[in-house]
Amino acid sequence: MTAATAPRDDLPPRLTRLTFHGPLSEARATAMVRRLAATRPADVLDIGCGWGELLLRLLAAVPGARGVGVDLNAADLERGRRAAEARGLAGRVEFAEESAVGTVRDPADVVLCLGASQALGDDPAGALRELRRLVADGGRVLLGEGFWQRVPTDAELSRMWPGASAADHHELSELVELAVAAGFRPEWTETANPDEWEEFESAYQADKEVWLAAHPGHPLAAGTQEHLDAHRTAWLTYRGVLGLAYLTLVPTTA
Template sequence: MTPPPRRSGRLTFHGPLSETRADALVRRLAGNSPASVLDIGCGRGELMLRVLAAAPGATGLGVDLDAEDLAHGRRAAEERQLTSRVRFLEESATGTPHGPADLVLCVGASQALGGDLPGALADLRGLVTDGGRVLLGEGFWQRTPTVAELSRMWPGAAATDHPGLPGLIDRVIAAGFRPEWTETASLDEWEAFESAYLADTEVWLAEHPGHPQAEETRQRADRHRTAWLTYRGVLGLAYLTLVPVAAR
């Protein structure tokens, strides 16, 4: 019998990122002519691969724990003739010995560094070269969620899980960065991302209602949909291009 599909099968990026925004980010980041790129929690490494294609002299290293995503990234690198310039490593990013790099990507993956956001930002400061850049994709509350909303989000969700956008920028500056560019995911980007995340699963459920795994899969999909429809318009994602402050 056909098993349930991988939920992220239709995604290009594992986050609310449009092609238009991705193109602009790649142009800006590659425009700094990085020689080395480090992707923390890289997943399939799509954004890193696009930066490498736009910066022919650069090499890249992606670190993640998801073997399937890493295999997908390696196949994509081979298809784009980037194999000689990129590596994908299946290992934890916590305490990573890799770096410093001219460009560090950490998009929706600060938790991969372990600890809290201030600790992750301190780690990122140590992973980027002076004069380099960090692209940080980090969640923030667009408004403080209610107790009822939090109860329908992820398990254990709390108002302290994220700062507001001003608080996020304050933490970035306290960690030794200046925000060169601040932008946030649009509602259209969020809806496209979350819909694509579940789309294959929803089609499979409609076509296989009697499958032995259907009920478990349905419950998981329904929980996820309830969560994202609850945080829709409440949880934001900031894309921050950060410049490390030089030592005095």
């Protein structure tokens, strides 16, 4: 390995403080895995899996089950592969760098889609129809999806993500109704609490904030600060306005 290709130890680390890429506590994750494992799935499909932490925990809880995680982020997928190897699960899981749009993957007994419905389409209704196609009869879908706890004001929207609109999310009741219309019954409805949100958002920023404090003159410092400050402004604006629902859905059969 030459000096030009050697890893840089002065670059900002990426998401090392996060266990899950979303506002999800250990207690809630444990309960979710327990409920899903009770259905004894033979196969699990994780859409927009990132590093697949919940996927790996579910496979560990169901000996013999096999899983596939689909994502476009190569670094996250490699983190998932390393975790699978460390936990003795490498032979039962595939982390695939591919798009989930129109995927021809076979229906699975459990489909996970946590904060990643955009990987299946532009709107939750279309994503839910895709999830119904991808789950086997008698299986389960665990969907993590944003919703408005209250409709944000125009001033609030202007401080969120670029182009933020009140049409970006539904209210929780509307989201559940969309799931029913797509061919599901809601077995379990729960929402991330403020502690889960604050832990996630703080951990999402923490690595780079600490790095920036120690490297103010680094060539990447200005861009890193701009990104951190913009995200913090958005978070502290949608705090208490944007919610995250976790819906455990049972497919209806004809």
